[in-house]
Amino acid sequence: MQNTLKQxxxxxxxxxxxxxxxxxxxxxxxxxxxxxKLTKLPPLVTSWEIEALKSKLAEVSMGKSFLLQGGDCAESFDATTSPKIVNMLKVMLQMSFILIHEMGVPVHRIGRIAGQYAKPRSSDFEQVGDKKIYSYRGDLINRYEATEEARIPDPERLIEGYHKAGLTINFLRALADEGFADLRHPEQWELDFMLNNKYYAEYEAMVESITKAVRFMESIAPTRVNSLQKADFYTSHEALNLYYDAAQTREVPRKTGFFNLSAHMVWVGNRTRELEGAHVEYLRGIQNPIGIKVGTPFEVDETIRLIETLNPTHESGKIVLITRFGKEEIENGLPPLIQAVRKEGLPVVWSSDPMHGNTFATDTSLKTRNFDHILEEIKSAFAIHRAEGSYLGGVHLEMTGDNVTECVGGAKGLNESGLSTNYETFCDPRLNYEQSLELAFLIAKEWKQSYF
Known part of the structure; x- marks a missing residue:
């Protein structure tokens, strides 16, 4: 099979x-x-890390662990700063600690980070005054400023994206390896925003329980429990600009096949998953875990053929099926897909993306999402998987550790009039730190109702 693939x-x-x-x-x-130039630069990740993640995703597909994937809609080169990286890692770690404590299973963290610099758009061009200019497609391709010059696709940005990703990954590794993830410091938990929430007492008790458990483990351990201050953290992005991804795709010594060494995992979007298209052609040849975004419109049979194309050997941990139907469509779209995947015996990690199907525009043309709608799709996803005897093993969220005001709702009740307070995103709206932590608590509750 591998020889045929290489030919x-x-x-x-x-x-x-x-x-x-x-x-x-x-x-x-x-x-x-x-x-x-990019083909000659050192890889950003290693094949060993990629294979380790694939093994962990295989455990998720068997119902033994859970996947938390989250991060920016589209990263900005200008946002490659230590505070933003720290805030993103912090919220991902704290969300995963909540899930681990409440669910009692390992949680694997994959960030939409260190490479999520390109975004699909609904139109190639936009009208600005009397001029028609290219649409902004993310910093990897062009600049956000609405001028003809800024929007011209610039190949130099491929190199800049590589360097920004490298800086981000290096800092993430240092933080995750040397104490930033230490559970011994509960004072880093900022839960004041929950004071008026009906679940606050339960949340506070959970954090105290984590602290007591850590103290107990250390009291009986003969040596310091070093694993408490380290955390595995993987990177991912949509494989959209294939020049960027192909340039970092290489064979490595003593291993079979090609690895995309720009990220641990990449995914194909809802707009680029055509069986005969360039993106599927590229993805079918790499050893990395691959995410497949599936939302309306879609065909069940075509999705099955896509899974088979990207994973012809039925390797466990290879495919993460990320469903993004929206709260109105999930009841119709998800059950037949689960049934078809089961009928064909395809090993996949089921993950729910409750963000992309629930976007709407306000009267002032700001794109936003409603926290309650996001939660409603997550609840529906768990209920459908439970009814079908399937395991929902992950969530895929657009979120940030910053105090942005982009999604309405949540414990503080952000409304549409408050969106302009700190609306930063260039693309889609993200959950902020408070909304992300709150959602983690509620996801854990839904998981326990389904599988505990």
């Missing part, structure tokens, strides 16, 4: 396929120079 696939064989969501670079010579 018909290489990191740039996607160029022979039709491609969507990637504008043409006007300066092809500059693009080739940037691509060739």
């Amino acid at each position: 018909h696939w290489n990191p740039t064989s996607w160029k022979d396929k039709p491609i969507k969501q990637l504008p043409e670079y006007p300066n092809q010579e500059h693009l080739t120079e940037s691509y060739n």
